[in-house]
Amino acid sequence: MNDPSPLLQLERVSRRLGGRTVVRELDLRLARGQVLGLLGVNGAGKSTTLAMMAGAQQPDRGCVRLQGVDLAEQPQRARTDIGWLPERAPLWPELNVIEHLDASARLRGLRGAAVRKRRDALLERLQLQREARRLVAVLSQGQRQRVGLACALLHEPPLLVLDEPGNGLDPLQAAQLRELIRERAAAGCGVVLSTHLLPEVTAVCDRVAILHEGALRHDAPLHAGRDRLLLTLAQSVDAAHIAALTPVAQVQAQDACRYAITLRDDADAPALVQAAVAAGLAVAGVQPVAGELEQAFMRIATQHAASASEQAQAA
Template identity: 40%
Template sequence: MTAEVLIEVDGVSRSFGNREVLRDVSFSVVKGEVLGFLGPNGAGKTTTMRILTGTLAPSAGRVTVAGIDMLEQPVRAKAQLGYLPETPPLNRDLTVDEYLDFCARLRRVPSRSVRAAREQAKARCGLGEVGRRLIGNLSKGFQQRIGIAQAIIHNPLVVILDEPTVGLDPIQIKEIRALIRDLGQAHSVILSTHILSEVQAICSHVQIVRRGELVLKAGINELSNHLTGAHLEIGLHRPPTALELSAIPGVDGVHQQNDRWLIHFASDADPTDALVRHAAAGDWGLYEMTRPRLSLEEVFLELAGDDRPVAEQAA
């Protein structure tokens, strides 16, 4: 059975003047998916989030939400979305109940259903005991929960969260992550973050954007495997020069790590046999050859790189 596609991004680009911030980005998000959206600062994450939520129009391409075109029918498309920006849009002078009632009305929840929608959102976000308290008197963790509650009060198909755990203490982070995992059972969730451990903890899929281009989308369990097969780590007692190693057919690049070498190669050009033959012929003293499993951080650095990203236009 084919999974239901809730977000479809097709060939989206965005320029500010003559500066291209996003370039031909395409991806989809299916029902029940928790997608971690990763990239260095300035890579295009925030611009993508703004386009997905309809607060910024693309220069080219299209976005559909549950099959509804964001540009052609923005009101209908946005009704399917819940959004938590990095700074939650809270009114600190209202009680939690007052604020959530207000958000429900903004989201066109019928008057007869506002109370039920508010109570359901509070229950899901662990806010049942603080409904009559002023938002300004609550902790940062509770305020973040309120921000999530306003994003789901109308029961949207897709929830978009921008850096949802910034500024929280470890206990609050654990609680918010558990909440996001729970949201993934009933909604599709897009999580923009630069915290790699967060992606590993709560996401089912991850995609990485670099210099305005999407460089990878994969299942979280597939991600390390994606690059594991393209690396060899070898130990040599009498190593040759890096130039000699690089000249072996199939080798794309080499990197020395103390007394070992990390060999990069294309997935369709495994140089293992050639390395063994050259090591024996050259008396390099080959004593170890392994395929290391990379951490998510190593995968991120491999794909995102250290290049200076395209500067992202401020909101």
């Protein structure tokens, strides 16, 4: 959050659509190599926020800075520095996959053998070689999604903006997508990811921001919510005994026999059980803790439902 030169910075961004404020006074930062999950109930303003991040829409107030440059002043920066996959991957149905990727590259001013090589590598990576000569109009939703993703990745942008990228993907493809996102982040690319699937967020994101009625209601790192387990013992022991176990990074007693545990980066649940048994503790069970993310999201969603209900009653 305190990165002196963030890759992407939203400064008090507001946007009205159809007479309604969809995004209000939004401040967000994204560092290089960071994966930000953007969550919110339907209509929270996620897609509009992503479109502004991608340079496809301009804010009414505030500014979106990419590497310190205001996108409204230099919209051409979006050409090379942003890869955007909008919701439902809109594509030109009259073109085949290769034509589509080539057109996308030319629109960004890219030509030549290097681009063709990169295109072919992406087709292979996203398992689209067999569809390469097929018209986009006849592709399945998952295939279209992968073509959209290939377009977003083709020019190797430092910022990736992905709106529901897992739509239509099977579990294997979804896992490959997560791997791809982590790879890009490891290469220094910043990624903003919007999804309704909380497990996808916890699996791939470093930070989570939750929007509600266009305003930012939650913005926190995800480490605290990852790898937390609830260890249940047959007897009550001092929390310090559990903290001394090698796989444990942090422990918090929930009650006499239950402990919320944050594991070290290299540890997993079996390692925790093994260490506890080796230390003479009677393990009754281990299960994932309902994460802070889920709790935060549910709290905000419940507030939303309650306020909507109150408004309806008042009306």
